Amino acid sequence: MNILIKNAFIVTMDEEREVIEKGYLFIEGETIKSVGAGEYKGEIENTKVINGENYCVMPGLINAHTHAAMTLLRGYGEGLPLMQWLNEKIWPMEAKFKEEHIKTGTELACIEMLRSGTTTFNDMYFMQEQVLEVVKHMNMRAVLGIPIIGEAWESQLKASLDIIEKLDKEKSENLKMMFAPHSPYTLSYDALKSVAQIAKEKNKGVHIHVSETEDESNIIREKYNKTTCELLEETGILKNPVVAAHCVHLTKGDMNILKKSEVSPVYNPQSNMKLASGTASVGEMLDMGINVCIGTDGTSSNNNLNMFEEMETAAFLQKLKYSDATMLSAKNALKMATYNGAKALGFKNLGVIKEGFKGDIIMLDLNRPNMVPIYDIHSNLVFSTNGSEVQYVIVNGNVIMEKGEFLNVDEEKIIYESNKMCKKLIY
Ligand SMILES: CSC[C@H]1O[C@@H](n2cnc3c(O)ncnc32)[C@H](O)[C@@H]1O
Ligand SMILES: [Zn+2]
Numbered sequence: 001m002n003i004l005i006k007n008a009f010i011v012t013m014d015e016e017r018e019v020i021e022k023g024y025l026f027i028e029g030e031t032i033k034s035v036g037a038g039e040y041k042g043e044i045e046n047t048k049v050i051n052g053e054n055y056c057v058m059p060g061l062i063n064a065h066t067h068a069a070m071t072l073l074r075g076y077g078e079g080l081p082l083m084q085w086l087n088e089k090i091w092p093m094e095a096k097f098k099e100e101h102i103k104t105g106t107e108l109a110c111i112e113m114l115r116s117g118t119t120t121f122n123d124m125y126f127m128q129e130q131v132l133e134v135v136k137h138m139n140m141r142a143v144l145g146i147p148i149i150g151e152a153w154e155s156q157l158k159a160s161l162d163i164i165e166k167l168d169k170e171k172s173e174n175l176k177m178m179f180a181p182h183s184p185y186t187l188s189y190d191a192l193k194s195v196a197q198i199a200k201e202k203n204k205g206v207h208i209h210v211s212e213t214e215d216e217s218n219i220i221r222e223k224y225n226k227t228t229c230e231l232l233e234e235t236g237i238l239k240n241p242v243v244a245a246h247c248v249h250l251t252k253g254d255m256n257i258l259k260k261s262e263v264s265p266v267y268n269p270q271s272n273m274k275l276a277s278g279t280a281s282v283g284e285m286l287d288m289g290i291n292v293c294i295g296t297d298g299t300s301s302n303n304n305l306n307m308f309e310e311m312e313t314a315a316f317l318q319k320l321k322y323s324d325a326t327m328l329s330a331k332n333a334l335k336m337a338t339y340n341g342a343k344a345l346g347f348k349n350l351g352v353i354k355e356g357f358k359g360d361i362i363m364l365d366l367n368r369p370n371m372v373p374i375y376d377i378h379s380n381l382v383f384s385t386n387g388s389e390v391q392y393v394i395v396n397g398n399v400i401m402e403k404g405e406f407l408n409v410d411e412e413k414i415i416y417e418s419n420k421m422c423k424k425l426i427y
Pocket of ligand 1: 086124301
């Protein structure tokens with residue numbers, strides 16, 4: 001069925017059109033067919049009509065770096081810096097995870113993301129076969145990051161070929177996969193080189209943590225006498241399309257490498273603040289024309305998957321870092337969480353409301369005290385929302401949430417199962 005949204009306040013994220021204060025959006029099948037001001041004059045046979053009065057219509061948000069099933073570790077291992085947090089708390093708990101944990105944790109993540117307007121996410125976690133099933137059931141758009149970490153990298157790399165084959169057979173436009181070597185400090189030189197080679201052969205991207213903490217920079221400097229980016233360049237990783245989470249501790253030379261190699265760094269401001277990792281130089285990277293996008297990271301270092309909150313923190317923290325209130329405007333933060341995210345993940349025609357683009361749309365209730373008045377809609381969206389304003393979610397032309405209710409997802413059951421499972425994990 002086609003979808004017509006009428007009388008809506010549309011934030012297109014299309015530079016040529018920007019904002020339509022009262023207009024329509026027509027989605028035919030999976031694709032936006034027409035968008036404009038005033039009334040829709042075309043056919044409306046076989047069409048679901050949504051009255052968009054008092055709603056803001058915008059592209060679905062793109063979470064460019066997360067570990068979805070870590071929802072089950074939300075609030076666990078608080079108050080520690082990265083290395084201690086991973087070694088002493090997170091990795092021992094993750095060692096207990098079985099398929100059912102990944103399934104339920106990812107389901108919980110999906111409902112949390114959808115409720116707060118995220119329609120696409122870039123995942124890096126164990127047992128992506130489970131993630132694949134959940135994402136298909138939830139009807140979301142995602143990039144599955146097949147993890148490679150530690151000593152067992154060779155067998156992991158071999159196993160990853162099976163899931164690539166499975167996914168390639170499905171030919172789903174909603175789903176992609178990337179190789180996800182965890183980081184240069186948890187993998188050997190040979191492992192990084194092999195991942196680089198296989199990703200090239202299989203024509204897939206690479207999703208990796210890069211230069212997150214000062215500790216990491218010191219480890220890599222001591223081991224290789226190089227910066228992390230120099231190492232990634234030398235191993236061939238950067239010859240692939242790369243999504244690099246964090247990128248907090250970079251030299252000017254590193255930024256030049258990222259620019260030259262067309263890497264998309266992911267800014268994860270809340271995780272970086274919580275683990276006291278540092279503040280990425282996003283202002284400089286954007287000025288250089290680097291495609292910086294935004295991610296939440298996992299919920300154990302955030303502690304939620306709310307991209308509206310993340311955009312706000314992203315902008316506030318850049319203003320503070322540079323002591324300059326003009327840094328990272330609301331509109332640019334929105335662009336990073338939509339257009340830039342789509343570009344980073346290799347989804348064509350996504351992240352903008354424009355004819356021919358994918359029908360991934362969210363609708364926010366403007367009839368809320370915190371959304372009034374509207375002098376600058378981009379500012380309202382980034383600085384005033386809390387995510388609960390999202391009432392409609394459409395992915396690839398499918399309505400997933402309507403008037404705040406999921407249509408085909410048993411939200412109550414997922415929440416119940418998650419709580420039950422976590423009690424057993426801890427005791
Ligand atoms: C190989 S699956 C992903 C792996 O990454 C861990 N992780 C979660 N957050 C971070 C972070 O901020 N830096 C590095 N690693 C992180 C997660 O717990 C999984 O083990
Ligand atoms: Zn991460």
